[in-house]
Amino acid sequence: MPGPGRKTKAKASPRSGASGSTSADSNARLAAFIGTIDNADGWSPVVNLLCAYFELPDITTRSGLKKVHANFDSIYRRLDKAYTQNASNVRIKGGIVGIYARMCVDSLLRNKLFQRGFLAQLFPLLDVPECRRLALRSLTTITHHGGIEIRMEIAKSGYLILLRILQEYPDDPKTVELSIVTLSHCLISTISDEGVKIDRHLGESLDLTDILKIVTDTIRRPFPSRILVDHSVQLLAMSTLHSDVPPTSARFLVAGLRSKDWIFRCTCLGGLVRLHRKQSESDQRALDPMKLMAAVSRPAPPHLSEILRAYGFQQCEAYLTMKTASDFQSAMMNCVSTRDLYSLGLSLASFILRTEFSVSEGAYQSPNSVTGQMESMDLGLPFTMWSDSLPHCAKAIRAKGVPAEADMADILDMKFSIMRQRIPEAVRVANAALKRNPDFAYAYYALTLASDPVVGLRAAKKGMKCTKITPFVRFQMMQRAVEQAGEMGIQMLQENASEGDKKWEEGIAFLISALEDSKTYIAQAPPDNRHMKNVLYWNILLRIAIDEEISADLRELQVCILRKHDVLLAHRPQGSIRKLKIADDFSKWIGITPPRTNLRLTQQTVVRLFPEAVEEWGEFITNNSRLDGPAPSTEKAEDDLAAWLGDVHLEGEDQCHQPATFNTSHLELYRCSWCGNPSAVLRKCAGCAKSRYCDASCQKSHWKDHKRACSANKTN
Structure with missing residues (x-):
């Protein structure tokens, strides 16, 4: 059977260039085709005949679509007239809709057709049994190639119809698959950031909870195709930010973390990370020194005291913070008598390298003789608030002109900018300092605070390789590397899931990097470090998603199995879940209830649901992500327009990606040989x-x- 638009002539085709033809003659010629069309076996021959009758260019090629552009009005008038005059002939109507669907691969033609009400011709065919698959196939093609506005219009006009079809024809695999694919295309666009900007009310009007339940029930049916599952998991994962997720859907996403397909598992992880974003709390960014002093002044609970002693109390964060606070107070008081900003600056720079809360937001004060209230004192120094001393001290250090102390002045300037939330200023100072001294660890730390995560991660990885680095600065950069690599890895895997796109391999390198750094941090950082909880959240989630073997009861995360040659401190043998409990206890000891951050809630949900998720969905996930599983079947053109609408002359039609497996031997291709930074460039x-x-x-x-x-x- 010749393809549409080829030069093969159909029976009774009108003479090219005939003049003087009347409308009646045209109708008569079309009538002569009706018998042939009615007897055609499948939709592809119907479309072939119609393309030949209307003398259409080959619209499976770019050159053919350009010809349609040039004569669009004329071509559309003929097709629309035939559609209207043959309202009772579903074969002609369906074939014309199929032609329109193929034209929609071209964005300009697609927009023109939608302006002329193409949807009003397509949707009624969904209720015609003979045309249902044709209409669904056309919708999948249109939404695959369609712009966001058109996808949203289809969602607005047709999502209820598609849900009804799913429920009415659950035993028709192809109907179910095409319906899910179209729903996924349209609804994801509607609830995307861009879609919300275009029409916020449309997304709010969708009953996403009911949709997710129906989609999840559809996946559960025997032998779902890989295309159906791929589109379903994308819809489920993207909807978690906008909807109450049914329990079974949440368990499906949790079980998906154990898929052999990296793209699948990271799509699930992304959905779980978004699950609690709306009800989550901000992380604790400040520390109340009074609470810390009150906590440290009394004995820690026995199990925490044992851990602190095992690590070395003088190296723990609580001790360093308290000692630095005392040293800072002494330095500020001493400056009152000496007026020596240079010496004060050198002292402050050394404090900044010890601990995060090194510079107090205090002031020189005395009681008002009348009111008794504490008031700031003017002692003749160029600052009143203690933090304002930093730039003055930096200036004094530079005035001495000692080259070896240039870094100390820059540390003061960067810390001042960070305290004032002027990160671009801190980044500017850091970049200039690194030109002078590429081994300047604190400058790299300032860069990790940049809004660009690529810049921040690269700086963290380089900074950790510096030869002169304090434990505080090293662990600060390490926890930043975990967070930034984890977030970038998830984003990269979800955005580059197309078959043959190796960009996802870079995403895996990011996640493995985050997991490795989290393990180092947990093993080496002070047990009372306030970032320990956040790193453990990532560690638990990434181990569940990445570790080769994870039991349904998560026993690998509950305990740490020691080998005979391991030399570990007393607090080390605990598994990540137990260590998180200890980190929470340290937080409560210093008067801070662990904030219900998004990542904390995600980790709690995964750990809580994992045993049930494996029981309910484990076998399904294993079977669906088999690397030796059969490829999806391709229907013949005679069955519907699948082959023609998905013609590869232009762009690929929707395909399921093959399971994305990763050979760890390739990991070094995506990581810097010096600092280990994961990157594709x-x-x-x-x-x-x-x-x-x-x-x-x-x-x-x-x-x-x-x-x-x-x-x-x-x-x-």
Whole structure:
């Protein structure tokens, strides 16, 4: 059977260029086709005949669509007239709708057709048994290629119809699949950030909870296709931010974390991370020094005291914060008598490298003789608030002109900008400082606070490689690296899920990097570090999603199995879940109830639901993500317009992606050979073409260690 628009002539085709034809002649010629069309076996021959009759260009090619552009009004008039005059002939109506659907691959033609009311011709065919699949196939094609406005219009006009079809024809696999695909395309666009900006009320009008329940029940039916499951999980994951999620849907997402398909599991993880965003609390950013002093002044609970002693109390955050507060007070009081801003600056810079809360927002005060209220005192210093001393001290250090102390002045300026929430200023100082000293750890730390996570992660990875770095600065950058790599990995995997797109491999490198840094942080950071909870949230979620073996009862996260040669401190043998309980106890000890942050709630939900999720959905997830599973079947063109509407001359029609597996031996292709930063824009070493680097500074730093291997690889 020749394809639509090819030069093969159909029976009784009108003569090209005939003149003087009347409307009656045209109708008579079309009538002569009706018998042939009615006897055609399947939709593809119907469309072939109609394309030949109307002498359409080959609209499966770009050149053919350009010809339609040039003659759109004329072509549309003929097709619309035939549709109207043959209202009782579903074969002609369906074939014309199929032609329109293929035209919608072109965005300009699609917009023109929608302006002329194409949907009003398409939706009625959904209730015609003979045309149902054709109409659904057309909708999947249109929504696959369609712009967001058109997807939203289809959602507004047809989502209830599609839900009804799902419920009325649950035993028709292809009908169910096409309905789910169209719903996924339309509803995801409607609730996206861009969709909400266009029409917020449309998204709010959708009964997403009911939709998610119907979609989840559909997945549960025997032998769902991979295309259906892929689109269903995308819809479920994207809807969690906007809807109350049915319990079974939440368990499906939790079970999906164990899929062998990386894209699938990270789509589920993204959905779970969004699940609690609306009811979550902000993280604790400030520390009440009075609460800390009150807590440390009394003995810690016995189990916490044992952990602090095992780690080394003088290295713990509570001790360092209290000691630094005392040293800071002494330095500020001493400055009153000495007026020596230079010495004060050197002291403050060293405090800043010890702990996060190194500079107090206090002032020199005395009681008012009349009111008795404490008031600020003017002692002749160039500042009143203690934090305002930082830029003055930095200026005094620079005035001394000692090159080795330039970093100390920059530390004061960066800390002042960070305290005032002027991060761009801190970043500017950091970048200038790194040109002078590429081994300046605190400057990298300032860069980790930049709004661009790519910049922040690269800075954290480089900063942790600095030779002169305090434990506080190192662990600050490590926890930032965990957070930024985790968030970027999830985002990257969800945005690059198309088959053959290797961008998702970079996303996996980000997640593995986050997991590795979280393990190091948990093993080495002070047990009372206030960021320990956040790192453990990531660690628990990523271990569930990444570790090769995880039991349904999560026993691997409950205890830490020690090997004979392991030398660990007393608080180490606990598993991540137990360590999180300890981190919570430390937080409560210093008077801070752990905030119900988004990540905390996500971790709690996953841990709570995991055993039930594995029981309910574990077998389904295993079977659906089998690497040796059969590819989805492709229907013949005679059955519907699947082959023609999905013609590859233009763009691929909806396909399910094959399970995305990751060979860990490829991990080094996505990580800097020096600092370990995951990235897809690494530069290959010009010598061996094997090592990869973020930039010239990383390559230069690695050269001493890499030189011999580079020469050997070049020789080979």
